[in-house]
Amino acid sequence: MTSSLSLPNRPLSVKEISDQADAFERNTNIPLKAWLRTAHTLYHEGEVYMREGNFAQAYLLYLRYSTLLVDVLKIHPEAKSPEGKKALKSQYQTVNIVLNNLEKIKPIVQREYEEWQESESRRQATRDQEQVDRAKSQTPSTYEDHASIDPALSSSARLLDAGENQELAVDLAQRELQRRDASRKATRKAGVSHQEEQKRRIAGFWDNWTHELADRQADDEEAFRKQMESTRRRLDGSEEPRPDDSTHDLPRPQRPSARQSVTSDTRASGYRYPSISKSEPVQYDTLQPKVRRDLPAQPPRPPKESPYPQFRDSPSHLPTPLAPERPGKEQIYPERTASASEQLQERPTPPPKARDPASMPAKQQRLTFKPAAYLENGEPIRPIFLPAQLRDRFLSIASENTRRGLEMCGILCGTAVNNALFVRCLLIPEQKCTSDTCETENEGSMLEYCINEDLLMLGWIHTHPTQTCFMSSRDLHTQSGYQVMMPESIAIVCAPKFKPSYGIFRLTNPPGLPHVLNCTQSATFHQHHVDNLYTQAGHPPGHVYENEKLDFYVHDLRPGAHNSTLQRKNF
Structure with a gap:
């Protein structure tokens, strides 16, 4: 159990x-x-x-x-x-x-x-x-x-496996990122600064999540809905709850949108529509109690043979007092003068209940991708989607350095969508390159660009023009700075002259990350007296999925770079 x-x-x-x-x-x-x-x-x-x-x-x-x-x-x-x-x-x-x-x-x-x-x-x-x-008392094992x-x-x-739903993950990410880019461009076109944009975005979010909503609005709305459903069943003569009567399975983050939808529908129609059964006509008489609250009490309805329609224009000739005529449907729909059958036929289809997953707007159907793996200490690792063409593009940019025997690096930038990470930009920083190292310079320009473009630094890629595909001691220390707070961060090593020529790595934790973080040796290359410091991150068995359909762009921060020739695709 x-x-x-x-x-x-x-x-x-x-x-x-x-x-x-x-x-x-x-x-x-x-x-x-x-x-x-x-x-x-x-x-x-x-x-x-x-x-x-x-x-x-x-x-x-x-x-x-x-x-x-x-x-x-x-x-x-x-x-x-x-x-x-x-x-x-x-x-x-x-x-x-x-x-x-x-x-x-x-x-x-x-x-x-x-x-x-x-x-x-x-x-x-x-x-x-x-x-x-x-x-x-047991440590996590499953x-x-x-x-x-x-x-x-x-x-x-709704939890999904990213590996089994790669096409869906990429499609959702690209649509969401297009929406974010369009919104950001619109605010900048209007002359809004980045800081003001952040303030407005957060303020706009909390406009929909007031303190009252956070405290009690969900419970009040649920109580109101149950009361209305109970009244409807009592008036219909059916005390059995409908199959869709329960809302305890509704995800909490979806409730604000559902409430807004219900509130909007209620204001527009003045009444929350009951469900319509397919097996028998809807009896709109069930709506009458709402109308009769504002009318004087009515005498019982006379038998069908007693209205004497031929005397309606001359009440004094009636053999018996004629009961007041029952209020027509125009009390609810005053603009309609058609018969009840015509009203039933022409009446607009009641809107679907917001809690029905099949009818929810796309925004309400929130999906979360499960972690692709867990670290050695049990910490979750989100899936990373990497454009399959990115490696070749980077090697093309680094080809001149590779020919001269110099290393080169780039930063893998992206964002999170539905608990998965997507690389969308290859950022080429200012750097100092040697045959064994590449050091980034002017870190401020890198951060500024990422902040302005809403990008996360998800890892890095670099070449080994004269060495095999492995993580040197210097590489391990660089990777620890990325992975200290983002365990998914990766290091890609390209060694075009050797086999294998390409590897995706991460530090193990433990022992790799804590050991490297506590290493105080300052020499460029030094020995670590611990094995298993890093491991493969590509899938399988790791958390990185290379995808042919995931687009990306290149932005070069080096002096004299011409970014106008590097066009974005889809993003």
Whole structure:
């Protein structure tokens, strides 16, 4: 029997998420420029997950971001330098936005956990308490155990395997990225600065998520819906609930859109339509109680043979008093004068219920891709989609350096969509190249470009023109700076003169990442007395999927580069 604490999709408490957010390596040996890249990544990812309605993961990322600024960057040795102070100043401008978002996200996360906990307690009586306690003490060993502590999967959503749904993942990502690009271009065309754009975007999001909504609106709406359904069944003479009567399976992030849809329909029609049965005509008389509330009490309806239609124009000649004529359908639809049968035939089709998954707008059908794998310590790794043509494009750019025996590097930039990562830009930074190393320069221009284009740094690619395809000690230290906060980060090595000529790698954790982070040797090449420091990241068995249909573009930051000739495709 599976423990309730090992269920995928179960909501996590604020404390559980906070504990995970606080569990990261506070290592001041990592260069400040690497920490600044990490801070940008955390902030941008938090914003993406919040807009997607994945509040648990957004809360973790924002909390980790604020902890990083306060506990690590402020006391970093390079923070006192003029360059460090300038770089940190721009990061601190986002602190108020992050704290405000944390304040608003926290009650949403806590409410979801409390609701789950309450429902789970009713089922707990049927479970073996001893087995539950044993499960608590065990370390995660199965996918369910790992997924149950993954904040990205803790909110209700349809979980999909990215490897089995690659075409869907790429299609969803490209449509979403097109939408983001169009929105960003529109705001810039209007003369809105990047900082103002961020403020408006966050403010616009929370306009739809007020404190009242976060606290009680969902419960109030559910109670109102049940009351209306109960009234409808009573008037129809049917006390049995309909199959679609339950909404407890509705994912929480979809509820705001559903409520907005219901509110809009109610305001437009003045009434929430009941369901229409296919087996018999709809009796619109069931709508009359709403109209009769505003009318005086009516006498009982006379038999069909008693109206005496020939005397209707002369009430004084009636043999018996004629009961007042029953209000017509025009009380609900005053503009209609047709018969009831005509009204039934011409009446517009009632809108589908917003909670019906088949009729939900595309935006409401939120999908979440499951982690492609887990690290050696159980930490989840999201899938990364890599354009299959990117390697050849990079080798073409680096061909002159390769011919001269010099290394060259590029940065893999992209974004997150539905808990998967997509490389969409090959960024060529300013760099100093030798036969054994390539050092990026002017990190500020890299960060500025990524911030303006809403890009994450997902890893790097570099050449080994005179060496085989492996990760040198210098490469390992460079990779640790990428992977310290984003475990999915990858390093691609191209060795065109050797076989294999291409490899996708990541540090193991443990032992690789913690060992390299704590290594204090400063020589360009040195020995690490630990095996298994890095491993293959390509699928299988890793988390990186190369896809032929995923488009990308190149942006070259080197002086004199001509980016006008490098056109985007689809993105």
